Amino acid sequence: MDPNEVETETPSLDFIKSNLRDAILQCSDRGLYFAAKWAAETLNSLPESFIDTSTSVSDSLSIFNDAKNETTENFSSNCERDKYLLAKSYFDVKEFDRASFVLEKCVSPKSLFLKIYAKYLAGEKRKEEESNDIMGPLDDPKAINKELVTIQEELEKLYNENEMDGFLLYLYGLITKQLGSQRTAIKFFLSSVNAYSYNWSAWLELSQCVGDKNQLKEIMQELPKHFMTKFFDLHTSVELNENQNNFYSLLSGFSPHFKDNKSIKTLKAIVHYNNREFAEAEREFDELILSDPFRLDDMDIYSNVLYVMDKKAKLSFLAHMSANTDKYRSETMCIIGNYYSLKSEREKAISYFKRALQVNRHCLTAWTLMGHEYVELKNTHAAVVAYKRALEVNPNDYRAWFGLGQTYQFLKMDFYAIYYYERATVLRPQDARMWEALAGLYETVNVNSQEKAIKCYEHTLECSDCDDNSTKSAVSRLATLYESIDPVKAAKYHKMILQRDDLNADAEELRNAHRFLAHYNRDLGDIKAATTHAQDLMNYGGTAREEGRNLMNDLTSLAHDNPPPPPAQLSS
Structure with missing residues (x-):
């Protein structure tokens, strides 16, 4: 077949x-x-x-x-086949230079791929060794693989001679992407998955090149009608933080054959986590562990879930289980780092996140969480560096954008903070925390930014994850901000404040609501409603009582000057 x-x-x-x-x-x-x-x-x-x-x-x-x-590849000779088998044995024990050297004169596509891929991995290994001091003096974030240019020249020659299969096209895309030509890399990855659709690594690299949902739609039009395309669409939608409805809409297009697929179950757990549905995410991850107790893939995200839920005992169990499975996996070190963070042992947490990065420099979770720890330690410079390195790994990581916003806000660099918060809201338009933080910053930056703050607070109320505290805070701020802009809307939000039953009888919000509504109804000519609010205002002490008394005198005078019309007499 x-x-x-x-x-x-x-x-x-x-x-x-x-x-x-x-x-x-x-x-x-x-x-x-x-x-x-x-x-x-x-x-x-x-x-x-x-x-x-x-x-x-x-x-x-x-x-x-x-x-x-x-x-099985048709090698040019038994000699080449034997060389391939020797090179593969070297490759499997990570002797990449030896593997590449053995295959130097081989010409079959499989041998060519292994030779060039081994050369690439040898260069990656040397690059990591040269800059393995994570965030230290020897850490060079701009270090490059010195084999890339030579490999590109070799692949370009093969491409021009039309001697590339789907795997070599994938490798050409990988090299081109590392050299910074993203658009050209996308072209090669598309050619690769169209030539051979079952290389999941090619799909993942293509997914990392997708910047937004519009670009995803364009790419989807060039992909084959294949069940692997559906996996790519689902995975990329989660990476782009698409909403939950879109995820389940895509999921409904899968054949029932894939109902037990672990990749899909993991994506479901991640979607619940991104939507702050932590109990559902915990349940999905628990089912994954029950079905595969030695699985470590994406368990660092599960540790984030347990961290947010403050489940210290369960996080401790997960840390021990992961360490017993493989203590040198980056996921394990992130889990242990999260455990120490939950215990407020910041330095220990950072040390484990650094170990995770020594194993896998592209571990997004480690960069982001390390940024959070540096924020807690008030080390803002290190926090900024960690968050920016996280964005180099994944520009769609809203947590890093939001973390940068918080850090720059702490540094009183408000316009930088606004930029980063805005990027976070673009990635997470249904996350109330993003809009609330941005609104609060607009209020403090400039009086002329009040309308922008109002729009942000209104977005907060529209978010599906807006909890009671965020709702109450947004309503209170909207009531105040609208007072000088739109009294009708201000009255609407002040009335919502009066309907709350969680405020103390002498709460300032209640005083402000009665004060505004008394003046608002007086100006409308509704003496009765204004009198009610003025009387309520008199129940408070201090200046509120005095203001209420003055309002009552004013309203009494208005009532005498404008007596209500006599009731209509009934005809005999």
């Missing part, structure tokens, strides 16, 4: 399974272990099909071997 065959919208289960088996072999042969793992997990999450239940063990092995034979 041809893996590049045009796939229908609803392919058969056997078709999907056959191509996933092929993908596991193809990706593993090229050292793309993450893509191979993804394909294997997806394969094993699928239900049993007719061919799986009706064939014997020997028949099943025959089917597997046939698939393997169909996808």
Whole structure:
């Protein structure tokens, strides 16, 4: 079965399974272990099909071997095949330079890929070793892989000679992206997934190039009609912080075959976390751990959930479980760092986040959380550096944008803070915290920014996650801000304040509401309503009582000057 065959919208289960088996072999042969793992997990999450239940063990092995034979590379000679096998053994033990050297004169696509990929990884390894002092004097965020230019020249020659398969196109896109040409990289990734659709690593790289939902729509038009495209769309929508309704709309387009898929379940948990539905996110992650107790992928996000819920005991258990599974994984170190942060041991937390970054310099969670810790320690310079490094990893990380806003606000650099808060609201338009922070800043920056502050507070009230405290705060501020701009709307919000039952009888908000409504109704000519509010104002002490008394005198005078009309007499 041809893996590049045009796939229908609803392919058969056997078709999907056959191509996933092929993908596991193809990706593993090229050292793309993450893509191979993804394909294997997806394969094993699928239900049993007719061919799986009706064939014997020997028949099943025959089917597997046939698939393997169909996808085995036709090397130019047995000598080249032997060199490939030697290079692959070096590659597997991370001797990348040796692997690349062995394949220097090989010409088959698989050998070419492994040779160039090994050279790339050798350069990455040297780059990490040269700047492994995280946020220290030897940490160079602009360090580059010195092999990139040589690799690009070699790939460009192959591209011009039209000798590239889907995997080499993926590698060309990866190199081009690292050299800073994002648009060209997108072109190569699109060509790669169209040529071979089962390399999940290519889809992930393409996803990281997507800046917003409009760009995603454009890219979707150039992708194949394939179930992998649906996975890409779902994953990218979560990365872009699309709303929950959009996520479940995309999810409804999946075949029932994928209902047990772990990637989808993880994305559901992340969507709940992004929407601050922490109990639901906790439940989804608990189910993932029950089904796969040694899983560490994305468990750092689960630790964020437990941190926000203040579940110290459960976070401690997760930290011990992760350390017993693999203490040197970046996810494990982020989990332990979160645990120490919850105990307010800031320095220990930072040390673990730095260890996570020594393992994986592109660990977004570690950069962002380290920024939070530096904010708590009032080390604003280090916080800014950490947040900006997080944005280099993922420009769509709203937490880093928001953190930068808070940091610059603390530094009294309000216009910088406004810029970063605005970027956060673009990424999270339904997050009340973003709008509330931006509104408060507009109020303090300039009197002329009142209208912008009003719009932000109104956005706060429209957010689905706006809790009681945010609602009460926004209503109170809107009532005050509208007083000089739109008295009708100010009266509306002051009336909402009077309907609250959580305020003390002598609360300043209640006094202000009665004061404004007394004057507002007097100006409207509604003497009765104005008198009611003036009398309520007299129940307070100090200047409020005096103001209420003056209002009552004024209202009494108005009532004498403008007596109510006599009641109409009934006709006999």
